Amino acid sequence: MYKHILLAADGSENAVRAAKEAIKIASCSSDSLVEIVYVANIDKAKSEVLHTRSNEALNLERRKKIQNIEQLLRDASISYNVRILHGAPGPEIVKYANEQVVDLVIIGSRGLNGLQEMVLGSVSHKVMKRVNCPALIVK
């Protein structure tokens, strides 16, 4: 089935729900690999650097945002790895998914960004439109 599953994560509730679906799908076959992708938004780099002591601390903070998802996958004994990308969240996920030729992209319907994305997150929307493989958007 789906061997290489890209799970987009941003530390939001929706991402956790997406992770649960990823686990269901990955459990179907023993050789599925889930790749947790977190995109550090370039637009926030200035503020993030200003508010943390060092770049090492900043990377640790990002890692902490996906900690709960890692835990879920570990508990379900799914093999996974973590990748932190830097750029604009939507395009970066699309670029990475297409380059790596993943079999499936799973993403929450909307992330942490507020009002403007009440209906469907712009990131989810972009990913859905431009990714070259099936995509699962989790409500």
Added chain:
Amino acid sequence: MQSIKQQWFGNVRGDILSGIVVALALIPEAIAFSIIAGVDPMVGLYASFCIAVIIAFVGGRPGMISAATGAMALLMVPLVKDHGLDYLLAATILTGIIQILFGVFKVAKVMKFIPNAVMIGFVNSLAILIFLAQVPHFIGISTMTYVFVAVTLLLVYTLPRFIKVLPAPLIAIVGLTAVALFSGVELKTIGDLGNITQTLPSFLIPNVPFTFETLQIILPYSIALAIVGLLESLLTSQIVDDMTATESDKNKEARGQGIANFINGFFGGMAGCAMIGQSVINVKSGGRGRLSTLVAGLFLIFLIIVLGDLVVKIPMPVLVGIMIMVSIGTFDWNSFKYLIKAPRTDAFVMLATVIIVVYTHDLSKGVIAGVILSAIFFVVKISTLKITKQDYRYIVDGQLFFASTDAFIDYFKKEEMQEKNIQIDFSNSRIWDDSGVGALLKVKGMLSENGIKVEVVGLDASSQKVITQLDGMTSSH
């Protein structure tokens, strides 16, 4: 770190494109910062060209953009006003020498000691000062001035939603300059404030007397410029490091900034440093390597030579609008949350830094005051000592050193003890210096005079050794 070849030619297409975008975005800023400093636009444009081109070769952070900046321009204002351009150029050369020394003596490391609160205060006060510098150019001039500023702001914030290829400020400049020219409205233009010469910069030696007196005039400015330039450059390089997930050589960058300013001064440019905003634009536009910085500098001077007589026709209100956008982008909008959530002392340091800078118009004074304040707060914080009593045991929490010995001794002076045998527990504490050791011995002596036996437990090995040795000495006579 990447090889030199990789740093130059690892991303040719992306670097050339982003370099062009940056050059377009740099021109209005270079001109505006010249106006802030009180010099001809050419001084900022030559600086941006020279610094970008030189730093492409000698900088420590590929993909970072350095040019004439607001932080530096703001520092120069009194020097230019009182002594003129030649003293500024001399100060720029001296700034370069100081920064080269910073690099050689690896001062970049010291920057690690500057707390976040001070850095946040730094960018915020910079944003406020850039905004304030725009005020005289648009308040109370004419209704049309307000209209053009407003339209410029509207364009730069809405256009990026629809047009992503060209930078919005460029479209605003071209469009509104055309509108102003064809409609014939009365607006101040860049040409009213200075000249654009369509030539390459040439070598010159600043026309100042080479005396001790000159040095006395320029040295304070050069020191401030060197510190502020390095601070912004290292902050920017940290941001670029993070955006590109790569590392960079901070000491090489400090030295590179020095070399760039040193040469820049001889070619009629004002001192500059790395630019946060432009570097972000560069990385976002796909720039990663040294080539992007080189292209930015070369394309900038090319545009000025070719289009210089059009540049002077840009209305001031349009430039003001763009600089208001720059100041909004420079401000750290998370600061309000920070003021509420951060430890009180940090919030205070941040505010103090901003207030001192805005009051003195000198970024270096705010930074230095901020660093001193936070150092004091730090000592106060770690010198608070808590002692709790459990039966016959006194548990010490905190660090025992010169700043906290008084609190330690006072506690035992005031404490009325019933027990004849007590224990002082240092498991959650550490003795850092001779003052700490001395204080402990003093307390022991004081208590034993009252017939109380003291046992000290939980000491780390080195303090234990000193205490046993000295204790033996005192009781032997």
